Amino acid sequence: xxxxxxxxxxxxxxxxxxxGITAVVWSTTSDDSASKxxxxxxxxxxxxxxxxxxxxxxxxxxEETGVSPSGLASMGAVLRNxxxxxxxxxxxxxxxFLVVNGIPQGPLQGSLMTMEIPVMLPGQRAGLGRPxxxxxxxxxxxxxxxxxxTTTWLPNGALGGFTAIADTYESxxxxxxxxxxxxxxxxxRSDNCRALSSRRTGVVFRDSNGKIVGGDLVPPDGKGxxxxxxxxxxxxxxxxxxxxxxxxxxxxxxxxxxxDKRTELYSYCDLNTPSPDVNDVF
Numbered sequence: 081x082x083x084x085x086x087x088x089x090x091x092x093x094x095x096x097x098x099x100g101i102t103a104v105v106w107s108t109t110s111d112d113s114a115s116k117x118x119x120x121x122x123x124x125x126x127x128x129x130x131x132x133x134x135x136x137x138x139x140x141x142x143e144e145t146g147v148s149p150s151g152l153a154s155m156g157a158v159l160r161n162x163x164x165x166x167x168x169x170x171x172x173x174x175x176x177f178l179v180v181n182g183i184p185q186g187p188l189q190g191s192l193m194t195m196e197i198p199v200m201l202p203g204q205r206a207g208l209g210r211p212x213x214x215x216x217x218x219x220x221x222x223x224x225x226x227x228x229x230t231t232t233w234l235p236n237g238a239l240g241g242f243t244a245i246a247d248t249y250e251s252x253x254x255x256x257x258x259x260x261x262x263x264x265x266x267x268x269r270s271d272n273c274r275a276l277s278s279r280r281t282g283v284v285f286r287d288s289n290g291k292i293v294g295g296d297l298v299p300p301d302g303k304g305x306x307x308x309x310x311x312x313x314x315x316x317x318x319x320x321x322x323x324x325x326x327x328x329x330x331x332x333x334x335x336x337x338x339x340d341k342r343t344e345l346y347s348y349c350d351l352n353t354p355s356p357d358v359n360d361v362f
Contacts, residue, residue, distance in 0.1 A: 118273035119240030123351055124168055128230035131170050134163030135233055140170055140200065142226045146292025147176070147212070148285070148335040155224040156209035156284040156295025158344075161200040166238060169350075170197045170231035171358070176212045179220045188212060195297055196358045198279055198350035202236055204244055207284035207346045209295015211332040239351070243271050247281075247345035250325065254334060262334045265327040266345045268300070268318060276319040277353040280360075281328050282346035285338035293337050296330040297359060300347065319349035 131140040138161075145157040155176055161167050173194045175187040197206045208226075213219065246269040255261040264283060270276070281300040287293050300318040314326040328345075348359065 131228040131231040138163030148294035152332040154294035166234040167200040168232040171229040173227040208282040245347040252340040269323040276349040278318040279348040284344040286342035288339040
């Protein structure tokens with residue numbers, strides 16, 4: 081190789097090395113996410129519209145409902161956002177139909193039957209439920225449904241980096257006390273850049289065939305535990321960034337027909353807590 085070629089090669093290597101050093105320095109500073117502000121807004125102006133129909137196509141649909149067959153009956157339901165918009169603070173009313181002494185009754189009424197789902201991203205599912213009535217020889221629950229009311233439709237991306245909370249079932253403890261002290265433990269993971277406001281956790285119970293046999297909407301992190309019960313507190317509050325093992329205590333006894341492994345949890349995490357909060361009426 082001639083001296084001219086050797087000199088040219090040395091120059092190329094030197095330039096490449098310098099470029100490599102420059103690239104390393106640039107990538108180190110540009111990937112520093114700690115310096116980036118959190119883009120999840122603290123509030124959104126609500127403009128309630130029909131939850132059934134989004135501005136483009138699709139809307140909120142009720143995928144499944146079900147009730148527990150005995151005892152203090154509860155109902156459960158799963159909803160889905162089939163649109164390409166974000167559904168913010170979706171209000172729904174549970175409808176439960178009864179037969180009392182053989183006579184069909186209209187749906188149960190009252191504020192306890194109304195609740196609000198904070199955020200449903202496009203394609204996201206949300207479960208909910210509540211205890212409804214004591215079932216006995218004279219009173220039977222024939223069916224249950226969810227009446228979709230209003231939501232605020234937002235363009236996809238309007239909540240910045242907001243991501244859905246991931247809930248993974250861990251275990252069930254059936255205590256058999258009165259009042260019920262059953263509990264469900266689960267792992268909650270939030271990849272959001274700031275702490276959100278917890279507005280309870282929805283739980284849906286299913287039998288071995290996958291049919292919904294009840295549900296509830298209760299505070300997470302063991303709040304509402306019966307007196308005298310002790311649990312290890314979670315590593316951080318519900319809806320905070322990161323991962324934690326936490327639990328709920330349903331208001332009613334977990335249905336005897338429920339297959340524990342099929343239990344579904346849904347953390348209700350909002351931008352902030354409204355006042356008054358419709359989910360805290362009981």
